Every structure is written in structure tokens, then in C-alpha cells.
Amino acid sequence: MASNGPKLLPAAQLDALFDALQRRGYAVVGPRLRDGAIVYDELKSMADLPIGWHDRQGPGRYRVEAGGDRALFGYTVGPQSWKKYLFPPHETLWRGQRGENGFAIEPPPPPPRRAFIGVRACELQAIAVQDRVFTGGAAVDSRYAARRKEIFTVAVNCGVAGATCFCVSMNSGPRASRGFDLALTELLDAQRHDLLVEAGSDAGAEVLAELDAPSAAQADHSQADALVAATAASMGRQLDTTEIRALLYGNAESPRWKAVAERCVSCGNCTSVCPTCFCSDVQDVTSLDGSTTERERTWASCFTQSFTHMAGGSARVSTSSRYRHWLTHKLAGWIDQFGTSGCVGCGRCITWCPPGIDLTEEIAALRADAEKP
């Protein structure tokens, strides 16, 4: 009988996992190199992975470079997150047809089955956070819930930390501890190139049992543990979350907000790369003759003026008030609203901010100002 305990799959045989998933009707999506960045897209086989590519990140900086090795997952997170599949940047909520009794409404088609491969621990946490946002309250977002149900998750434990990563501070990584079906740890050195494969759910155990690979040995586990521990010890950044709600709520009028607003260009990049930001605009797009309409939901950013439009004007006119709103909501308001921080420590907002504004630095400065006598 096939075992479903942790197995050791030679890295070159990752296609066996692709096959097992595709046989189950999943479209496999994962990291892929495109236009100088590692993005998430459909993958036919492991050959589509950015094999041998690594990334270099910093505030306002991102580069990919070939590392001269065969690493499958030798990079951290890029500009995109799995949010683009679960909460797409643009979707139709329903279609309506003008009719005899006003209008008739038809719901959208059912979502596809997708297997996510290469999900990092911080991203698992981000998905768990969005689950709370869209399905944890009294009103469940049926579109999100339907898509979410069709997802199979293959996580990857990080073997390297990026310069803008701080998952250890946010308690979200670098090891995938829950919320996955399968988790991979890439063991790559001069002697070997293997994947340690562990199951995190019944669905994962079923797929694992099908993989024709030997059980992992104690030495493999030790090597994987050492790798993840080394990653944890090399975090690019840190964020001190002590009493973070009191810090942010209590310093709403700190001069620091004006100082950051002098650099912030209110572009909203931070909100679109953030894997948990969930704000949206809902708009009706109507045919020219007015007979049909589609209710469209698109990502919105709290950095725009129109975001808080009211008959009496915008609620947040200044850039400082918008940056304050974003950061305060992300790190404090979320805890009140959803019982969890909105930040998972992925560092995307630092990397993709054109002027390179770094929230860990902003929080440290706010804290230093607040502690001044």
C-alpha cells in the first residue's frame, strides 16, 4: 500500500505532482518569469517554473538574475499574489437584463478548479486573512467562497529570505504551518536536489500517496529544519508589533504622517501589491441601449481621492491622511475588525513603492517619536 507520510521526491520529478493534480482536473498555476519579474500564471509543467532564477529586492527596487543553479524556488515573492485568483482585480458580480417587471438578474458562471503551486508561508497567512474578510462575517461573499472551495494549495517553505521580508515579525513564516494541502521544502546542495513533500490535509495526503517516491528520512527532515531556521535568521527587516494598536490610534496626529506624505506619491502601488488589501469599487456597466447591465467589481485603493467621495466632498483629502488610514487600518484596524493583523510581512509594499517608503521604518520612527519625553 502506498504511504502518505512525508516523501522525498527528486526535484527533477516534480512533473509527477503536476500530473497528479492535472488528472484531478486542476489547472496548475504558479511562479513564472515574465517581463523581468516572477509572476503567477498557468503552468503546463515544471519546465515553466523560473528554474535557476533568483530575485534581489530593496525599497523601491526589484531585479531578477540567473543564479547558475537549478533551484526551482530560489526567489521570494514577486509583485503579484494569489489574491489575483481568489479576489480578481476585475470581476462581474452579476448580469442584469431590463424586462417586464423591472429587471432580471443572472449570476456569474461557476469558477474553475485551480492548484496553486509555490505558495509561501506569508501568502498562506494572507489567504487566511482574506478568508476572514470575505467569509468570516455575517454576510459571506459567495463569489469568493465559490472560488476558494476549488483551490488545492502546494506550499513551499522558504529557503531564502528577501531583503524586504519580515514574516518572522508577523508570525507568518518562513515555514508553512497550516492552510496547505501539500508543502515542499527544496533541498539543494552539491550532493543532492530533492523536494521534501509533506501533506497538510486529507486531499493532500491522497495526492502524496500517489507519488512514486521513497519516504523521507530523519536526515532529510533535519536538513529541511536547518534550512528554514537559517531563512528565519536572515530576515531582511523587522517590525516591532508591541502595543501596535495603541501606538497607531494614539498617534493619529503625529507629525510623522506629514513627513511620509512628502515622499508618498499616492500611487496606490502598495495597496495593489498587498496580498490582503481587499477594498473594491462596484460599478454598473450598461449597454448603450440600456437593456443590459453588468455589475463589475474592481480593486480600489484608499490612496485615491474618490475613495471617500461624499456629497459634501472627500473624507480624506490629504496624502498624509490616506497614508495614515492605510497603515493604521493594516496594522491596527484589522485586529479590531478581523482579529488578525492585515500585514503578513511579505514586504511587497516596500519593494514596489516607487519612492521606497518602508512601513517598518515608519513604525519605528513613530515609536521613537512617541517615546520621546
Next chain:
Amino acid sequence: MNADGSDPWVPQPWRVRDLRRDTSDVFSMQMAPLEGVAPPFKPGQFNMLYQFGQGEVAISISGHAPDGGILHTVRAVGAVTRVLEQIAPGTVLGVRGPFGNGWPVEELRGHDVVIVAGGLGLAPLRPLIEWLALHRADYGRVDIIYGARKPADLLYPTDIARWQRDCNIRMRVTVDNASPGWPGEIGAVTHLVPSIDLDPAKTLAVVCGPEVMMRFTVLALQQEGMEQSAIYLSMERHMQCAVGYCGHCFYGPHFICRDGPVFRFDRLHGGLIVPEL
């Protein structure tokens, strides 16, 4: 999905049975679902009204209407509300709701109640006043201060007369700009707060109107000795989803749509004091 299995995104078809002009830019619609009667609502809750192909707007429920309908009072200010102003009775609109928490009718029980309304702020307060009138014995003194820009802007004149005449409610009406022969007060609602002679030990206050008006009303009530925890406000923010998904209505850590729109002042983060929250 809502708790009842329906989809919170999908509007239900309702018919506008009657549309009446209240003032130069305010009108009231009586409306009811095509099938059945309007679902129960709490005073202070709101609906999302949808004009097919135009868009949706958040509008408070202003009361019951005959034959299982409800009343909405709307000011024509922009794209959707200007189209609504022009529709003919019989038109079918989409309705999602009711949403929000509503006024604290239970907490008010046994207390003197001071109601301060500015402009269209009277619209969401009307169902509360009708509730108090209906259960008058359960409440102490009821005082209403209502302010409008000019006499022609005053809403619900027949209701106002009835509340004073039949319901043992004291009402003071004030305008910013009086016309000749105006018998009421002149000036901001805040100036009338001292004249109520309220007893802070047994009074609760509810306030609805523009944000600046609410800010100054709270100060005036506090001058009379009222605690922050005895004052309730209804907040307005941009709204799109009304169920806590879209983020437009955030005020500090609150979803105005889901946790509000009514807040006890001491629980309202930043307490209207921090600008641009």
C-alpha cells in the same frame, strides 16, 4: 450569502408607488417589494437603492408606508439621486437591505430623550420618533431640536405638528435664514441645546446631521453635563457594498455600514475630533 441564504449583492425588485416632492431638492418615495411586504427594519437602518443601469445609493429608511411599504426621503445631489427624482410612480427599483445597526431603542427606554436633527438628518430619525410616539409611556421627556437652512427646507410639517400636538413631544425648530413672518427660532441647533434644561443623569441624546453640526452639538450637550457615553450619532461615509467588503466606509477601525451607522460617541474612534479619519 446573507444569513437567510440570499445574496447580499443582488438587488430585489421593488415598485415605487408614490413619489412626492418635500422641498425644492428633496423628495419622498413610498415603495414596496413586487412580491410580499417590506422586510422588518429597525429605526436608523438604511437600504441600497438601485436604479437599473445608473447605480446604487445608500438611503435611510424614513418610515412605514401603507400596505406593507416603506418610505425613503432623498435629496437630489448627484448622478443617481437626480435620476431618482425624475422617475414616475410605478417604476421598479432594486433594493438591497435593510443594513446597519439602527438607533438604540432599547437603551433609550426609561430615559429622557433629546433628539437633535440637522437638515436631512431628520429622515433617518423619523422612524425613531414614530417609535417613541407609539411607545410613549416607556420613555421620559422627549425633546427634539430640528434645524434647517430656511423655512422652505423643513421636512415632514404635518408629522411635526402631530408629534407636538398628540404625542407629548416638545419640539424646537430653527432655521439659519428666516423668511418674514417665521414664528420659530433663528440660528444653529446648538444654540437651543441649553434651553431644553435637560437632566444629564437621566437623559440620552441622539444626533444626526452634517458632521460639523454633530461635532458642535456634542460639545453643546457636554456643556449641559452629558457624558460621551450618553450621546449617539449616525455617521455618513461613502458606501458601495453595505456589508463590509468594499472598504469605502471605514472610519478608524469601524465599518460604518456594518458596525454603524449609529455609534455611541465614546466608542467612535477618534471621536470626530481627528480630521480626515
